[in-house]
Amino acid sequence: MDGITALIVDDSSVMRKIVERSLRQAGINLARVFEAGNGAEALSVLVENRVDLILCDINMPVMDGLEFVKQLSGVPNAKNVPVVMITTEGSEAHVVQALSCGARGYIRKPFTPEQVKEQVIPVLAGNQEARKLTARP
Numbered sequence: 001m002d003g004i005t006a007l008i009v010d011d012s013s014v015m016r017k018i019v020e021r022s023l024r025q026a027g028i029n030l031a032r033v034f035e036a037g038n039g040a041e042a043l044s045v046l047v048e049n050r051v052d053l054i055l056c057d058i059n060m061p062v063m064d065g066l067e068f069v070k071q072l073s074g075v076p077n078a079k080n081v082p083v084v085m086i087t088t089e090g091s092e093a094h095v096v097q098a099l100s101c102g103a104r105g106y107i108r109k110p111f112t113p114e115q116v117k118e119q120v121i122p123v124l125a126g127n128q129e130a131r132k133l134t135a136r137p
Contacts (some may be wrong), residue, residue, distance in 0.1 A: 003029050003030065003031025003032070004028055004029060004030055004052045004053055004101060004124065005030075005031055005032045005033075005034070005049075005050065005051045005052050005054070006020075006029060006030055006032075006033050006034070006051060006052065006053045006055065007033075007034045007035075007036065007042060007045055007046065007051045007053070007054045008033060008034070008035050008036075008054075008055050008056075008062070009036045009037075009038070009039065009041075009042040009054065009055070009057060009065065009068065010037070010045075010057040010060070010086070011037050011038055011057065011059075011060040011061060011066060012057075013035075013037070014033075014043075014084040015057070015086075015109075015127070016035045019055050019116075020033050020084060021090070021113075022111065022112075022113045022116040023055075023113075023116060023120065024032075024106050025113035025116075026113045026114070026116045026117035026121070027117065027121075027123070028117075028120060028124070031081070034044065034049060034051065034072075034086070036063040037055045037060070037062075038060040038061055038063050038064075038068075039056075039062065039063030039064060039067055039068025039071070040062045040063040041061060041062075042054070042056070042068055043063075043068065043071060043072075043075060046072075046077045046078050047075065047077065048077075049077065050077045051077070051078075051081055051083070051122070052081065052124065053081065053082055053120065053124060054072075054078075054081055054082070054083045054084070055084050055085075055086050055107075055120075056068060056069065056083055056085055056086065056103075057085070057086055058085055058086070058087040058094065058098065059087065059088070063079075065085060065087070065098070066097060067103050069083055069085075069098070069101040069102045069103055069134070070101050070102070072102060075084070078097060082123040082126070083102060083103045083104060083106070083125065084103065084104065084105035084106065084107060084119055084120055084123060085098045085103045085105070085106045085107075086106065086109060086111070087106045087107075088109045089091075090109075104123045104126075105119040105120065105123050107119050108135065113120060122137040
C-alpha cells in the first residue's frame with residue numbers, strides 16, 4: 001500500500017506511539033502520522049489536514065471517541081475516512097455503539113500488530129476501492 005496518512009486519537013501519548021508502532025509492524029506504510037489527545041483536538045487537526053485513516057480511543061476527556069465519530073460528518077476533510085476504534089471497552093454494546101456511530105472497525109486493548117493488521121488492512125483496502133468507484137476521470 002502507498003504511504004498512508006493516519007490520525008491517532010488517544011489521551012495517552014504512550015498509547016498513541018504503541019498504535020503507530022503496531023501499524024508499522026503490521027506492514028502499513030505510514031507517510032505521515034498526526035496525533036490528538038481527544039476528539040476535540042482531532043477535529044481541529046482534520047480542519048487543516050486530510051488523512052486516510054483514523055484510529056481512535058473511546059474513553060477520553062473533553063470529547064470521547066463516540067462523540068468525535070458522530071461529529072466527523074460535518075468535517076469536509078473527514079468525508080469517507082475510515083475510523084477504527086481502539087479501546088479497553090470490550091462489551092458487545094460498545095462495539096455496536098461504535099459501529100453505529102460510523103466506525104468501520106474495532107480493536108480491543110491490549111492488541112498485537114497482527115490484530116491491527118487484520119482490522120486495518122481490509123478497511124483501507126475497502127476505502128481505496130470506494131475511492132476508485134467514486135473518482136471521476
